[in-house]
Amino acid sequence: MDVPRRDDEVEGADGTPVGRRAALGLLGLGAAGVVFGAGVQERIARLLAPIAARDPTGLTQLIPGAGGFRIYTVTGSLPNRSRAAWKLKVHGLVDHPFTIGYSELVEMEPTGITADFQCVTGWRVQDVRWKGVKLADLLERAGVQDAGSHLRLTSFDGAYTESLTLAQARRDDVLVAYEMLGKGVSSEHGGPVRLYVAPMYGYKSLKWLETIEVVDELIPGYWEERGYDVDGWVGRSNGRSDDPPEVHGS
Ligand SMILES: Nc1nc2c(c(=O)[nH]1)N[C@H]1C(S)=C(S)[C@@H](COP(=O)(O)O)O[C@H]1N2
Numbered sequence: 001m002d003v004p005r006r007d008d009e010v011e012g013a014d015g016t017p018v019g020r021r022a023a024l025g026l027l028g029l030g031a032a033g034v035v036f037g038a039g040v041q042e043r044i045a046r047l048l049a050p051i052a053a054r055d056p057t058g059l060t061q062l063i064p065g066a067g068g069f070r071i072y073t074v075t076g077s078l079p080n081r082s083r084a085a086w087k088l089k090v091h092g093l094v095d096h097p098f099t100i101g102y103s104e105l106v107e108m109e110p111t112g113i114t115a116d117f118q119c120v121t122g123w124r125v126q127d128v129r130w131k132g133v134k135l136a137d138l139l140e141r142a143g144v145q146d147a148g149s150h151l152r153l154t155s156f157d158g159a160y161t162e163s164l165t166l167a168q169a170r171r172d173d174v175l176v177a178y179e180m181l182g183k184g185v186s187s188e189h190g191g192p193v194r195l196y197v198a199p200m201y202g203y204k205s206l207k208w209l210e211t212i213e214v215v216d217e218l219i220p221g222y223w224e225e226r227g228y229d230v231d232g233w234v235g236r237s238n239g240r241s242d243d244p245p246e247v248h249g250s
Pocket residue numbers: 013014069070071072073074075118119120155157160188189190201202203204205206207208
């Protein structure tokens with residue numbers, strides 16, 4: 001799929017730009033008039049390398065590409081919500097709509113998964129540890145009505161959305177995740193709570209999760225409206241990889 005690319009922007013989800021404002025935010029630069037050209041990721045990495053060496057606390061995660069991950073946000077900014085302020089609303093075609101907070105979520109039965117994380121653009125991070133609650137358990141609590149067939153998920157970034165069929169959502173390897181990489185999901189990785197759809201490309205794993213709505217039709221997500229497969233199975237959809245990652249529970 002062809003997406004226009006501007007020179008002053010950092011590469012995003014599928015080679016599309018993250019946006020200059022986000023890049024400035026990542027760098028902690030507020031300065032107006034900073035112009036990014038080609039090779040910006042390399043220059044950011046070079047610029048931050050000495051700082052990162054002195055500060056192993058997580059700054060390196062903010063360098064695009066560091067640790068294998070790239071930080072994606074389609075809005076051009078990184079939303080931030082504390083655990084205390086975070087709430088997830090489960091509603092739509094359900095008998096018992098509810099809202100759940102962070103502390104209640106982490107008291108539910110946890111599931112751990114270790115698997116490769118793969119973006120449709122080709123980058124992959126091996127053996128990422130995740131922990132969260134099965135999406136199936138939240139749906140069970142809500143009591144999905146017979147008319148429900150799909151989910152529509154939204155993010156508190158105000159823009160990103162995703163879709164799943166109910167069958168996909170009820171898989172054991174689909175989590176509402178509050179831990180990633182062995183610690184709480186960091187803000188830039190979509191914390192305090194994000195979706196994790198282990199068998200599918202990264203775009204299905206919506207960050208900054210805010211609502212889950214049971215609906216009676218497919219409502220394509222953000223990237224799906226822009227040409228990506230709704231069924232984003234690794235190796236079996238219009239991505240680049242042909243070998244699915246290993247998924248094993250833990
Ligand atoms: N809200 C939101 N969720 C998102 C995205 C995004 O831009 N916004 N990008 C998706 C894509 S394309 C990928 S590959 C992963 C990247 O996760 P990361 O930013 O933690 O590396 O997040 C997915 N979830």
